[in-house]
Amino acid sequence: MISIQQQLSERAIELLALPEDTPCFILDVGCGSGLSxxxxxxxxxxxIGVDISSSMLDVALEREVEGDVILGDMGEGMAFRPGTFDGVISISALQWLCNADKTYHNPPKRLYKFFSTLYSSMRRGARAVMQLYPENSDQLELITRQSMKAGFTGGLVVDFxxxxxxxxxxxxxxxxxxPQQLPCGLGTPGANPQQTQAAFTSKRERMQRIRGKPPKKSREWILEKKERRRRQGK
Structure with missing residues (x-):
């Protein structure tokens, strides 16, 4: 599951089409334990990550993720200043807004509240990429309709x-x-056959060198983590 989550996250980031070698400020909706x-x-x-589960956010804090995490219900809107984010990702979370978990939940209204406040919190020209598992075509149509009603353009990208x-x-x-063109899904006509998750490796190492951070799991990275835990009394 961890491996699948990482692959989905990297694919979502790829679809964001962020500028290379330039750090961006990203919102992770439904961040969970911080894998994405x-x-x-x-x-x-x-x-910055937002999630409705306090227990999942506790796991993220225990794992010492580098992003800030916030407890919040995406169906109640994203309470950030206009134009805050350069991009948004969400992995396996969006479909839950189609469910009425409480008597006062109205899925269309909650979806519109989410998308309209999300639109406001993003800078113009930015992208939001959300991986989802809709139960049926009706859910997918509802999600897409509410996103377009909130002002977004774009559409669905289907890999394989x-x-x-x-x-x-x-x-x-x-x-x-x-104007932006909708990306091609992997495994579809027009997709780049060389486009794989491994393409992120060189970019990751390059960005780490720019930021002056040791590569993850390296000796220096482990020593830094140990020292950080010592300071925290762990």
Whole structure:
């Protein structure tokens, strides 16, 4: 599961099409234990994560993720200043807004509240990429309709559409600015056959050198982590 989460996170970041070698400020919606945030950190970006589960955020803090994490319900909106973020990712979280977990929950209203406040919090020309597992076509249509109603453009990117096991869906949304073309899904006509998750390796190492941080799991990285834990009394 960890490996799949990392692959989905890296693919979502790839679809964001962020400028190379430039750290960006990213929002991770439904950040959970911080696995997707680690992918952002590895590529040199600064991030804030929002999740409804306090227990998952506790795990993120125990794992000493480098992003800030906030307890919040995405269906109640994103309470950030206008134009704050250069991009947004979300892994396996968006479909939960289609459920009415409480009697007063109204899925269409909660989706619109989320998308409208998210749109406001992003700078113009930025992208939001959200990997999701819709239960059916009706859920997918509801999500897409509410996102467009909130002002987004874009659409669905499907990787490996003809594979039952490898098929993945990403809602790729744009906030205006210069016209943007919807990316091709992997395994579809027009997709780059050389495009794989391994393409991130050189970029990660380059960004780490720029930031002056030792590569993850290296001797220097381990010593720094030990020293940080000593200071925390652990």
């Amino acid at each position: 945030g680690e992918a952002l950190t590895d590529q040199g970006h600064v991030w 559409p003809n594979s039952t096991k490898a098929k993945k869906m990403f809602l790729c949304l744009f906030t205006g600015g210069a």
